[in-house]
Amino acid sequence: MDANSFALDLQRALHLVAEGIRSAGNSERLVLISLVQPITAGVDPAQIFARAGRFSQARSFFSRPVEDRWIVNAGETSAISVSGARRFHDAVLAHRAMVRSAFAGAGSSGGPGPLFFACFGFSSEVSQDGPWKEIPNGLLILPRWTFVKKQGSCWARVNLLVSRKTCVDEAQDQLRKEADELISPAEPFCNPPVTLAKDELSCERWRRSVGEVLAEIQRGKVAKVTLARTLRLRAAAAIGPEPVLERLLAAYPSCIVFAVARPGMCFLGATPEDLVSLEQGRARSTCMAGSAWRVTANGIEPGAERSLVWGEKELREHAVTADWVGERMGRFCHELDRDSAPQAVRLGQLYHLATRFNGVAQSGTHVLDLVAALHPTPAVGGTPLEPALEMIRRLERHDRGWYGGPVGWLDGQGGGQFGVAIRSALLRGDEALLYAGAGLVEGSDAEMEYEETEMKFVPLLSALGVA
Numbered sequence: 001m002d003a004n005s006f007a008l009d010l011q012r013a014l015h016l017v018a019e020g021i022r023s024a025g026n027s028e029r030l031v032l033i034s035l036v037q038p039i040t041a042g043v044d045p046a047q048i049f050a051r052a053g054r055f056s057q058a059r060s061f062f063s064r065p066v067e068d069r070w071i072v073n074a075g076e077t078s079a080i081s082v083s084g085a086r087r088f089h090d091a092v093l094a095h096r097a098m099v100r101s102a103f104a105g106a107g108s109s110g111g112p113g114p115l116f117f118a119c120f121g122f123s124s125e126v127s128q129d130g131p132w133k134e135i136p137n138g139l140l141i142l143p144r145w146t147f148v149k150k151q152g153s154c155w156a157r158v159n160l161l162v163s164r165k166t167c168v169d170e171a172q173d174q175l176r177k178e179a180d181e182l183i184s185p186a187e188p189f190c191n192p193p194v195t196l197a198k199d200e201l202s203c204e205r206w207r208r209s210v211g212e213v214l215a216e217i218q219r220g221k222v223a224k225v226t227l228a229r230t231l232r233l234r235a236a237a238a239i240g241p242e243p244v245l246e247r248l249l250a251a252y253p254s255c256i257v258f259a260v261a262r263p264g265m266c267f268l269g270a271t272p273e274d275l276v277s278l279e280q281g282r283a284r285s286t287c288m289a290g291s292a293w294r295v296t297a298n299g300i301e302p303g304a305e306r307s308l309v310w311g312e313k314e315l316r317e318h319a320v321t322a323d324w325v326g327e328r329m330g331r332f333c334h335e336l337d338r339d340s341a342p343q344a345v346r347l348g349q350l351y352h353l354a355t356r357f358n359g360v361a362q363s364g365t366h367v368l369d370l371v372a373a374l375h376p377t378p379a380v381g382g383t384p385l386e387p388a389l390e391m392i393r394r395l396e397r398h399d400r401g402w403y404g405g406p407v408g409w410l411d412g413q414g415g416g417q418f419g420v421a422i423r424s425a426l427l428r429g430d431e432a433l434l435y436a437g438a439g440l441v442e443g444s445d446a447e448m449e450y451e452e453t454e455m456k457f458v459p460l461l462s463a464l465g466v467a
Contacts, residue, residue: 012037017171020162032077032101032142033160034114039147043154045070046249048147049259050186050242055178057263060117060141061245062409062417065253068149071409073117074182075144077159083126083137088372091118091140092414095368098142099412113412114159115148117141118368119260119267119421122376122404123389131426131433132401135265145182189242192235194432194464202229203450209395210446216391217442224320225382225391228437229453230398233464235430241266244427247463255347256419258407267402269424270459272347275406276329276374277417278367283333283359285370288345289321289379289439290314290353291452313443318342318353320441321378326357328373333359349455366414371406380404380420380437401426403435425460434460 012035020031045063052059052074063070078098082090095116120138127133146157160171206229213225241259245268248257252270259268274286292314322342330336336359345354361370381404382388402421410416426433436456438449 014168014172017160017162017166017168020160021164021166021168030101030161030163032098032114033162034157036155036157039154039156043147043149045072045147045149046242046246047186048072048074048182049245050189051182051184052145053242053261054181054186056144057261058141059259059261060119060143061257061259061268062117062407063249063257064255065249065257068152070147070149071115071117072147073115073141073143073145074147075178076141077144077161078142080140081136081138082120082140083124085124087120087124087138088368088375091120091138092366092368094140095366095410095414114142114157115146116410116416117143117260117408118410118416118418119402119407120371120375120405121402122380122400123393127399127401130399131428131431132399135262135401139260145178186242189240191239191243191465192237192430194233194235194239194466196461196466197232197234205397206450206453207446210440210444210449212395213391213440214442214444216387217440222387222391223383224317224378224439224441225388226378226380226437226439227392228396228398228400228403228435231434231436231457231461233432233434233466235432238429239427239432239464241268241427243465244268244425244460244463248459251462252347252459255423258419258421260402260407264428266427267421267424268427269421270463271407271419271422271424272345272352273379273420273422275377275408275418275420276367276370278361278365278370278415279417280415281361283329283357283361283365283370285325285329285357285374286354287318287321287325287357287377287379288352288354290318290342291438292351313441314353315342316443317439317441318355320383322355324378324383325355325374329357329359329370331373332365332370333361335360349458350452367410367416367418368414371418375406375420376404377420379439380422382439400435404437423456423459425464432460432464 016033020033023031049061056075058076060073080094118140126137248270255270257270273288276285338357339355342353342355345352406418407421408418436453438452
């Protein structure tokens with residue numbers, strides 16, 4: 001990363017800070033200063049994420065390596081927590097309020113406007129205990145620093161909130177310190193050995209839960225329920241996200257690789273599932289449901305009876321999700337197109353059925369309007385939704401937290417991109433909590449669904465050095 005780029009940023013930022021203070025006048029209102037600067041291409045986003053940890057525990061990452069697009073955020077200028085049934089609506093209001101803040105200059109033209117980061121829990125309820133205690137159910141973040149690569153160009157942006165009480169000299173010193181930390185090379189980081197806690201009852205509990213779901217399906221109470229399992233790992237010292245993130249980026253270039261770090265924790269993963277994106281008026285979504293495999297979790301090639309064949313169960317499971325997503329997308333889009341037939345997508349040892357949707361969004365649609373309409377899809381929840389969610393709450397012995405929730409970014413115009421936070425893990429100190437789920441429909445087999453979850457654990461186990 002070119003130090004001169006940051007030197008130029010600092011000089012121009014000083015002028016903007018002074019302008020923002022004058023704009024605030026004698027009032028107590030805050031003025032948002034946002035300055036963008038092109039930077040040299042070839043910057044390593046994982047290195048920026050690692051360097052950001054030097055001055056802030058708050059940082060985030062969002063990338064699909066195969067598209068050569070990424071966003072890395074360091075520090076926070078503002079972070080707003082939302083929860084409850086209206087959390088997406090409240091996040092839209094908070095986002096629009098921040099966007100309406102007076103911008104005292106935007107720096108050089110050509111770069112993207114201020115980008116916000118957001119993540120939400122699977123449920124609208126706030127965790128009262130367990131590993132997700134004191135972690136916000138939903139977050140809307142305006143980062144301090146944002147680094148973006150899109151369409152072959154890279155930018156760095158710094159966001160500051162100033163008022164008439166802001167000291168220009170102090171702002172300059174703080175910016176210079178942060179810039180120095182972001183420029184200096186990061187030291188290599190290695191995680192301690194991680195061990196998997198044995199749980200001999202896990203499979204038996206899973207069989208009982210699957211049996212209860214299948215009984216409710218037979219009674220006609222639900223058509224599908226997606227149950228999730230957890231694995232708890234422990235190390236001799238704190239587990240850092242940096243090596244895990246780098247391994248995920250290398251191993252899963254077609255997935256959305258994400259990380260959200262807060263004080264004392266980091267939630268990260270490599271999800272194959274797009275929830276929705278809204279860019280330049282076009283709304284897109286890809287739903288995934290239905291899985292098959294050619295190899296077992298231990299790498300052994302199965303017999304012909306376990307070869308890649310899409311049976312009635314997988315096709316039915318996928319059709320339920322695809323029709324549901326299409327109906328919800330249709331509420332906000334016209335000219336909505338979808339694949340005529342689901343496509344097989346390979347991710348590691350697993351194959352998934354995927355259907356893509358592409359439409360023109362109605363005027364005034366915010367990306368979080370689409371997120372609210374789609375989350376949770378039957379792929380991570382079930383259908384009918386409320387009875388399925390009730391069974392998930394009753395049968396799962398853990399809080400999903402951010403697992404299965406929306407994670408992504410949004411711009412000042414209400415566009416953005418969100419993925420579904422699956423194939424993921426929560427890191428807290430010397431512990432890692434991994435999540436994996438399987439969709440249960442009529443015809444599901446407990447043993448096969450258990451093996452499917454075992455394979456869905458592999459990406460994070462491998463990234464943590466266990467498998």
